[in-house]
Amino acid sequence: MHLLRLNFAVAVSGFRRYATYRVATAAGVFTNTVFGFILAYTFIALWHERPHLGGYDQSQALTFVWIGQAMLASVAVMGGGFQDEFSERIRNGDVAIDLYRPVDLQLWWLAADLGRAAFQLLGRGVVPLAVGALAFDLALPASPGSWLLFLLAVLLALVVSFALRYLVALCGFWLLDATGLNALSTLLSLFFSGMLLPLTVFPGAFGETARLLPWSATLQVPADVLLGAQPGGAAAGLAFQTGWALVLLAAGRALQTVATRKVVVQGG
Amino acid sequence: MAEELAETLPRSPGVRPRSAPGAVLSRAAWGLRAYGFIAAMWVRSTMAYRASFAIMLAANFATTSLDFAAIMIMFAQVDALGGFALPEVAFLYGTSCVAFGLSDLLLGSAERVGRRVRDGTMDVLLTRPVPVLAQLAADRFSLRRLGRITQGSLVLGWSVLRLELEWTPGRIAMVCSMVLCGAAIFGCVFVLGGAFQFWAQDASEVQNAFTYGGTTLLQYPPTLFGKELVRGVTFVVPLAFVNWLPALHVLGRDDPLGLPGWADYAAPFVALLCCALTGLVWRAGLRAYRSTGS
Amino acid sequence: MADEGGEFIDVQDLTKTFTVRRRTGLLRRTAEEVRAVDGISFTLRRGEMAGFIGPNGAGKSTTIKMLTGILTPSGGRLRVAGVDPWRERTRLVRRIGVVFGQRTTLWWDLPLRDSYGLVRRMYRVPQARFEENLARCVELLELGDLLDVPVRQLSLGQRMRGDITAALLHDPDVLYLDEPTIGLDVVSKARVREFLRTLNAERGTTVLLTTHDLSDIEQLCKRVVVIDHGRLMYDGPLAGLHEVGRGERTLVVDLERELPPIEGLTGARTVRTEGPRQWLAFPASASAAPLVSRLAAEYPLVDLSIREPDIEDVIARMYAR
Numbered sequence: 001m002h003l004l005r006l007n008f009a010v011a012v013s014g015f016r017r018y019a020t021y022r023v024a025t026a027a028g029v030f031t032n033t034v035f036g037f038i039l040a041y042t043f044i045a046l047w048h049e050r051p052h053l054g055g056y057d058q059s060q061a062l063t064f065v066w067i068g069q070a071m072l073a074s075v076a077v078m079g080g081g082f083q084d085e086f087s088e089r090i091r092n093g094d095v096a097i098d099l100y101r102p103v104d105l106q107l108w109w110l111a112a113d114l115g116r117a118a119f120q121l122l123g124r125g126v127v128p129l130a131v132g133a134l135a136f137d138l139a140l141p142a143s144p145g146s147w148l149l150f151l152l153a154v155l156l157a158l159v160v161s162f163a164l165r166y167l168v169a170l171c172g173f174w175l176l177d178a179t180g181l182n183a184l185s186t187l188l189s190l191f192f193s194g195m196l197l198p199l200t201v202f203p204g205a206f207g208e209t210a211r212l213l214p215w216s217a218t219l220q221v222p223a224d225v226l227l228g229a230q231p232g233g234a235a236a237g238l239a240f241q242t243g244w245a246l247v248l249l250a251a252g253r254a255l256q257t258v259a260t261r262k263v264v265v266q267g268g
Numbered sequence: 269m270a271e272e273l274a275e276t277l278p279r280s281p282g283v284r285p286r287s288a289p290g291a292v293l294s295r296a297a298w299g300l301r302a303y304g305f306i307a308a309m310w311v312r313s314t315m316a317y318r319a320s321f322a323i324m325l326a327a328n329f330a331t332t333s334l335d336f337a338a339i340m341i342m343f344a345q346v347d348a349l350g351g352f353a354l355p356e357v358a359f360l361y362g363t364s365c366v367a368f369g370l371s372d373l374l375l376g377s378a379e380r381v382g383r384r385v386r387d388g389t390m391d392v393l394l395t396r397p398v399p400v401l402a403q404l405a406a407d408r409f410s411l412r413r414l415g416r417i418t419q420g421s422l423v424l425g426w427s428v429l430r431l432e433l434e435w436t437p438g439r440i441a442m443v444c445s446m447v448l449c450g451a452a453i454f455g456c457v458f459v460l461g462g463a464f465q466f467w468a469q470d471a472s473e474v475q476n477a478f479t480y481g482g483t484t485l486l487q488y489p490p491t492l493f494g495k496e497l498v499r500g501v502t503f504v505v506p507l508a509f510v511n512w513l514p515a516l517h518v519l520g521r522d523d524p525l526g527l528p529g530w531a532d533y534a535a536p537f538v539a540l541l542c543c544a545l546t547g548l549v550w551r552a553g554l555r556a557y558r559s560t561g562s
Numbered sequence: 563m564a565d566e567g568g569e570f571i572d573v574q575d576l577t578k579t580f581t582v583r584r585r586t587g588l589l590r591r592t593a594e595e596v597r598a599v600d601g602i603s604f605t606l607r608r609g610e611m612a613g614f615i616g617p618n619g620a621g622k623s624t625t626i627k628m629l630t631g632i633l634t635p636s637g638g639r640l641r642v643a644g645v646d647p648w649r650e651r652t653r654l655v656r657r658i659g660v661v662f663g664q665r666t667t668l669w670w671d672l673p674l675r676d677s678y679g680l681v682r683r684m685y686r687v688p689q690a691r692f693e694e695n696l697a698r699c700v701e702l703l704e705l706g707d708l709l710d711v712p713v714r715q716l717s718l719g720q721r722m723r724g725d726i727t728a729a730l731l732h733d734p735d736v737l738y739l740d741e742p743t744i745g746l747d748v749v750s751k752a753r754v755r756e757f758l759r760t761l762n763a764e765r766g767t768t769v770l771l772t773t774h775d776l777s778d779i780e781q782l783c784k785r786v787v788v789i790d791h792g793r794l795m796y797d798g799p800l801a802g803l804h805e806v807g808r809g810e811r812t813l814v815v816d817l818e819r820e821l822p823p824i825e826g827l828t829g830a831r832t833v834r835t836e837g838p839r840q841w842l843a844f845p846a847s848a849s850a851a852p853l854v855s856r857l858a859a860e861y862p863l864v865d866l867s868i869r870e871p872d873i874e875d876v877i878a879r880m881y882a883r
Binding site: 021022023024026027028030031033034035037038041042044045046049050053177179180183184186187190191196197201202203 | 334345346476
């Protein structure tokens, strides 16, 4: 119970920290909206040529665009969030101090990142989606149940995204220069989340493989849950996300144990 | 005393009173020279870590390739987008990407104004006898940004081979001018974005909409977008002159706004106008900073 | 162009006002005028070395920024070497050197040597002159082993020495130092002070330094300019400042347990207690030794330290008069 309260407090402070940057948030909203418009027009052209491409009709495709823009900052598709700070602490050795805290390292950062994500979902997600809905004909569901399922899918997407970035950041214990790995991780996340183009549009076996990778749990699945386009229903999507979340969190935990041993052996 | 001071102060371009005729030009020349040696220093220092540099270059190349990968995937599903075939879209992509890449290489660091104001290092720039913009833009100059230029050039080269056009000297000149003027226009966007941060320090992300958003927009044919949007990027933020108008001319297509023919050749003038305007805004921004200190 | 009869820095009725916007409601904001510098006048002769002191937010940094041409004054007259710093910034900066204690003027990722190379080219220092100046600074500030280390890896003291060197490579006529010893260890402080003394004596460089550390001023400056709330409080020899404000030192005593305020010690009085810790003020002219031995004999002493009066104390006492 105490642990829960503590982690909640960490999450709240993560939320507050990002909430103080009002101008930056407004600037981000503006940029997300502009990108939303650019992508929306290219998607209109694409779906004009192929009306049922990827199993979406045009308004579903447009909804996909704006959901993507709304979630971009929150699920940290381009990396960042807690990752920068955590990597820096690994690099300068401050992480040794964190290890002596009475709270679990992974949980601590997860809570902090969820707090940040919650703010960015509200601060940077709502307005672009609203603008998109005003400017285009979007296929947003009317039933509250669908939205609840979507929020659940977003939460799982945040956990998967966190777990991926946590793994990448932990590699900093062994790599002298992590810039290459960070770039690679952003690259994979950007491409295989569906941010540039829905994974259902990717052709053949390549597309099928892409949909099985963990990155698809960060954007493609939540969008499909909202659109009611998830093969096998929303439950299948959520199960897929939960599966990856557990696997990746466990992997992070294992890697963390090895890394901790390394720190302890080297004396911090 | 006066004579002694006159001796210790070399009559170099950077120190002439600015009301003197030609002072603006000589100041610009000194700024360019300073830019050159600051940039050269950064190149030398990054080359000390060759492996790291190679990785960053590759990452830059790969990241920018993603956009084209998305276009390729689209064309795996369709034959034309907005009436444009793949080689034509590739031509737009290549010109936009190279122009943007050049400006990013040369002036990308100008976006760090807000950060420098916040951490106080803007003051340090102001205590040096080199134009602030030159110092700022040359700071952290990095050849890894060649990754984008290389990737764009490859796509552009491929499209040139695939487009069934006769490459007359006129067309070739048009492509070269497109890239250079486009780089100038994008460069202005970078500097304007930086200048804007003198007033709104946390708003650095706004300019991403015009820089990264702009280059993404120009990768696609204008026929895809609403008339208002095309009008906006022609008359308000003149990105259409980077490649749309001249490129449509090269491809032998009509522009969707039905502008008079000379508009296809207007890019150099638009670029010059942008530079002049940008210079004024930058100075105003710097003046505002110097009167408020924040 | 002339130095106007030896007045190298000439500040007359200098003012700087800022407009501060405050959020007073969800969307409403009110603008408020703040006078950061409120009519300051002083002059500095060529070769003078003066301390510029005052509490936080007194307007020191704002004044320095106006003197260096970074900030535009709101009113008054300002001349440095006969030049208006604001109008002819690029011309003036070749003749001044600036060191900001809190942030480096060097390039964070570059080794010192590369930073200095850039400074040389920016100020167009002739190669021979550059090498001579660099060699001298390297010797006096003991930078020899540090030239190839990137700035970010330097300690605070090393970085400060590196910064001072960078500010002097172009032979400036005046050197502004904003908190040059802040956060430095004792050895680094001593080295920096010694160097500044030498510089002033040998080169006749005019030096204006802001500091929180009274001992900086004691060891370096014959003259102090004190400002507070943007106004000039005192301008004169350091000795005068002593008379005005500098009376007492403080003995901080940690006892084994909480006790009533210590009484009956001649020449000392308890000014503050906080749990087992007590603060005793005693005259600066008196030795602390007899006091300490009496304390140790009569009280369960755990630890003690002596605090020199800092700028804030001195200024507070100036007001109390």
